[in-house]
Amino acid sequence: SYELTQAPSVSVSPGQTARITCSGNMLSKKYAYWYQQKPGQAPVLVIFEDTKRPSGIPERFSASSSGTMATLTISEAQLEDEGDYHCYSTDSSGNQRVFGGGTKLTVL
Amino acid sequence: EVQLVESGGGLVKPGETLRLSCAASGFLFSSYTMSWVRQAPGKGLEWISSISTSSNYIFYADSVKGRFTISRDNAKNSLFLQMDSLTVEDTAVYYCAREQVRGLRYFDYWGQGILATVSS
Numbered sequence: 001s002y003e004l005t006q007a008p009s010v011s012v013s014p015g016q017t018a019r020i021t022c023s024g025n026m027l028s029k030k031y032a033y034w035y036q037q038k039p040g041q042a043p044v045l046v047i048f049e050d051t052k053r054p055s056g057i058p059e060r061f062s063a064s065s066s067g068t069m070a071t072l073t074i075s076e077a078q079l080e081d082e083g084d085y086h087c088y089s090t091d092s093s094g095n096q097r098v099f100g101g102g103t104k105l106t107v108l
Numbered sequence: 109e110v111q112l113v114e115s116g117g118g119l120v121k122p123g124e125t126l127r128l129s130c131a132a133s134g135f136l137f138s139s140y141t142m143s144w145v146r147q148a149p150g151k152g153l154e155w156i157s158s159i160s161t162s163s164n165y166i167f168y169a170d171s172v173k174g175r176f177t178i179s180r181d182n183a184k185n186s187l188f189l190q191m192d193s194l195t196v197e198d199t200a201v202y203y204c205a206r207e208q209v210r211g212l213r214y215f216d217y218w219g220q221g222i223l224a225t226v227s228s
Contacts, residue, residue, distance in 0.1 A: 001170055031211040035153070042203060042218035043153065049211040086153050090212050095158075095167045097143070097213065102152035 002026060002091040004100035011106040018074040020103045022087030025068050030089045032070035034063060037102075038083040046085075047072060077107045110134040112204045112219035119225045122195055126224055130187040130204030135217075138182035141165075141207040143215060144189050146200035154200075157189065158207065172198075194226045 004024040012018045022032060031050050035043035046057050050065040060075040070089075074081050087100040116128040130142070143158040156169045157178040166178055177190040187204055201223050205215035 033212070033214045035215075037153075042220055043215075045214070045216060048214060084152075088153075088214060094212060096169070097155035097158065099145075099153040099155060 002096060002098050004087050004089060004098055006085075006087060006100035006103045008101070009104045009106065011108070012077050014079060014107055015076050018077045018081070018105055018107070020072045020074075020085050020087075020105065022070045022072075022100045023068055024070075024089060024098075024100075026092055027065060027068050027070050027089060029092070030094075032063070032065050033088040034070075034072045035086045035088060036081075036083055037086065043086060074105070077105075079107050081105060082107050110206065110217045112206065112217060114202060114204050114219045114222035117202065117222035117224045119227065120194060121228055122226055124194055124226075126191045126194065128189040128191065128202055128204075128222060128224070130189075130219060132185045132187065132204075132206070135206070137180075137185040141209075141213065142180060142187045143205045143207055144178060144187075145203045145205050145215065145218075146198075147203070147221070148197070148200040151200075158213075159187070191224070194224075196226050196228075198224065199226045200224060 034047035036046045037043040047063040063072045084102045086102045111133045113131045156172050158167045159178045175193045179188045201221040203221045204219040206217040207213050208216040
């Protein structure tokens with residue numbers, strides 16, 4: 001079955017840039033999406049179609065995708081950006097929805 | 109306002125059954141594919157099942173295929189997940205999610221989740 005791979009954790013100081021990566025061999029053909037999840041809350045979409053930001057998501061959230069890797073970038077990270085970030089995509093058929101294992105972002 | 113409210117969780121023993129429900133409001137439920145996504149304690153998100161608008165297309169993750177059954181009642185704006193032969197590995201928060209199709213299918217609205225605990 002298809003898998004997306006993320007590093008378990010990333011840590012940055014406030015004001016620094018955080019980069020969270022997601023690798024999967026179908027990402028060169030399928031879009032990546034990114035969800036932010038804070039403790040005890042449901043996930044929230046922060047990036048769709050590799051690079052697009054939904055309305056209401058701060059401009060410091062951006063993303064890119066190249067080859068088999070997608071990257072979420074949080075510029076000038078703030079304490080409120082702490083949480084888990086999950087990448088998402090599908091397999092080649094589009095029928096199997098797949099999440100990465102999630103990356104815990106710590107801002108301290 | 110889109111709202112998804114899960115119910116039916118609780119504590120059961122291994123081998124037992126649970127039936128989760130999701131009440132939808134604030135959108136035309138019959139026009140959207142709906143899904144269940146779960147999250148085991150301290151773990152990542154795991155998609156487990158999706159059902160198309162008219163229930164014609166149903167997909168399951170390998171981890172639940174043959175044990176879980178997804179269904180919907182468009183007249184009642186409700187989504188269901190019948191979970192049979194539960195194991196301790198099924199312990200998780202279960203989220204109901206609406207699917208949007210833009211680029212790929214993805215989840216644009218989520219419920220707050222309901223905890224299902226399987227323990228002897």
